[in-house]
Amino acid sequence: MTRRILLITNCEYGQANVVLALAYELATRPDVQVAIASFAPLEKRVAHIQNELRDTGFDSADVSFYLLPGRGHIAAVGMTRLDTPHGPGVKEALHSFRYAPSMLLPWTESEYRDQLQTIENIVQKFQPDIVGVEWFLRAGQDACKKLGVKLFVITPNSSKDLVSFRQSASLWKLPALSSGFDYPLPWSKVPSNVYINLQLIAGIKMSPMVKKANKLRRVYNKSEKPILFDPRVQYLCPSTPDLDFPLSIPSNITLCGPLVMPTAPIELVDPSLATWLDQAPTILVNLGSHVTFDSSAIHELVGGFRMLLKHHPTIQILWKLLPEGDVQDTFEECAEMDQNIHGRLRVVQWLHSEPFAVLQHPNVICSVHHGGANSFFEAVSAGVPHVILPVWYDTYDYATRAEWLGIGIWGSRRSAPKAESSEFGQALLRVAGLSLEAEGFRAKAKRLAESCKTRYTGRVLAADEVLKML
Template sequence: MKVLLAVNSEYGQANVFLALGHALQAHDAAVQIHFASFGPIAGDVSNASDYSVRSSPGAQPWVFHQLDGPAFLEAAENIDSDIKLGEAIVKPPTFFNVLEMLKLTPRLLLPWSGSEFLKICQSLSRVVDEVQPDIIAVDSLFSPGLTVCRHRRLKYLVFSPNTLKDFSAVSQPWGGVFWKLPAMGSGFPFPVPLRCIPANIIYVLCAIYHSLRNGAVRAVAAQVKRELGGAELVTFEDIILRPPADLRILVANRPEVDFPVVVPKHLTACGPVIRPVPSVADVDPELDAWLKRGPTVFISLGTHRMMPEPEALEMAEAVRQLLEAAEAKQEADGADKAVGGIAGKLQVIWKLMKPTGATWGTGSGSKVHGVLAQALDADQVRIVDWVKPQPSAVLLSGTVVCSVNHGGANSFHDALTSGIPQVVLPPWMDCYDFASRAEVLGIGRWGNQKTMPACTARELGPILIDVVLGPKAPAMRARVQELAALCAKSPGAAVAAAAVLEEAGAGKA
């Protein structure tokens, strides 16, 4: 059995495919995994392959097929600078900013030029001819893969790290997409407050209009049709707004951890898909020993979230407030009082990504060090630019009591399935919903709702205290542990693997 995984190389999309490859070989070691993507993900594919082979006796190493053409983010960065995509998706979600973002979204979801798109399609077609896969699992954002599979009538399905809400919004009864579910990038909570419904309706209508009328997308579609034998362009927005009747879409989400939605029949709710990774002890024994000292807050805002110094100072001040509150509470409750059931002094590890070319630091004499000098000097707080283990391994270390993350799908689900409450600081248009989910599900807080996409100590400090130490903290921990146990009963990666094999005719889900 040969399974081809066709996916963008950006980690947010590729991570669930790395987990899927492992789950397929765990289900059946005879499954051969072929991974078609771009150069940046090659190292991760190799590591995932090695881990899968070690974990599943008899499994063969995965075969990586590097595609021609630019990767998704590379293409997006090369789009005409007049469009300013990067600026649009990080602006505060005011009415006109959201309208600007919605106008640009179709181009962001299809960043390649016509010639680049064709080069990728031709490269993928060669891989298909070489591998002759029994089935192809295609990334929902990998439009060249969707287009090739549809045009050549290949046996395929779509796999996505996105949510049930994303794929089912337009199918909701009574037009729920307009008045109930927050439009992408709106920053509205769920359910949409009455006062926000008019704006939400406008956002949804604008999103639909621009998805149908974007000039750059239409130009790519015309070139693809002309030069690829009459092929119809298939995009992410197409499979959301007009899913083919025979297309099965696997979603790394489940109803219990999403907004309440009616799930269409073409969607398979797999549940959170978590990639198996080596433990912290195996990768970084020193960090493992440090984590074991006591309850830990893990701050990691993703690979692409760059924090300028003024915002880093706000974060540092929020951390200082939390540590002071923890010390005061420990003195009041007794020195041996545990935080989240974990004995020891509260500590923080903060993965801080600075903008390219930044000249400021966090060492002795810096402004950030000035805020947290005592905790940094005592090794109670660590500020690092990289963490060797995977974030999910840190969360599973057993002592993390709060995840502070950016609200990416992987980060949100990593914390949830680890049974850890979270504070979400969404910096981008597609992350706001996860902050709202944390509150709706009762497993965390939205940490920058007043100041998004940035954060301030005045808002964030009390929220960190609430989630880690406040009177609602035990209920949040109990609720997220309940959801984690539910997800563990039928792991999303195993459900997705069974669905892929069922679709290929090799097994039953």
């Protein structure tokens, strides 16, 4: 008998990737049909999954796409605001919380109603046996609860983001969101940490946006369940006990390990890049599609690259960057100033291969990223150390986590949310150099990746858990 599974997700890479990985794995299982409901930008990626399935001998018709109305999550939040990036510390954390409610519920009331009605229609048409909803898409959870269909939630984030506020010890033991505090938390930071956490909780509870949404939800499904965590629902999380801060994990959370898509070999997808990667140890720089740069930021980053390349003439750098306008002019100026950069710093607007495929190349020795959950877990799964340049919210958590785990360095501790060339360059030298410290980072990263392959198998474990729920 065919089992029908509906997955509802936002369209942004950092949120949708875990859902797409699960969808692919489920579609490879016998007698399973998967439907993915999302906003328009994700339709092309679903088509790509269909092609991947067909190329590997599976039925591409086992994955279908349904369109959700309106704007995706990041478009609704307005992440292009210049004041969204923030530094670490108490003052900056509290400043960042002005946008926390909109991160959770960014849509207007009419947009939210349209989503609810559309999801109801999709459920009635597809008739799923179970529905999986990406954590940030609240309308999916609300619609499923009203309809009484079997529901689970899948999140791209760590278990800390799900349950820390339900465990009082977390208020003073774990670094508060946006704080950038170290772990273990120094005693001197405990009062500030508690204060930040309480301000965040109060801000969300008292937010007019959240109150309005809860009123709508009470009318819609006679329910006002917790926004962040529902103890009656099963959650799938890409973390593992080895990757997160110490927490008591409730029985309704399954730690799956990094949820990543299988990737085609680079030599098949992008032969020229494969040839280039084969020639030398390489650093991948991928700072996320929502992080923007100006000419000053380019100068600082290139200055850090220059420090590394001067000391290590065999290393090369692959940088995913959209060089346009002033950014292009600044980059060309920097490249002309230093022959160490010429030919050893390759800038691409787009990676034809998935970033995870690049990370898996044996010559990739370091991942420079902004600390997004997806970037962190992909590098972990590939066994590659990190240099993290955090810019907001939980990206500071992942920078702290990488240092605590001994698999990387926060490369902008003194300068975040920007980077400063000397500090960044020193971080690159420590992680990607030839020192004993760098060898330690690589060894620990490889050990964590091995545990993901053998025990916490990511999309495979997640698919197994979903099928057990049927």
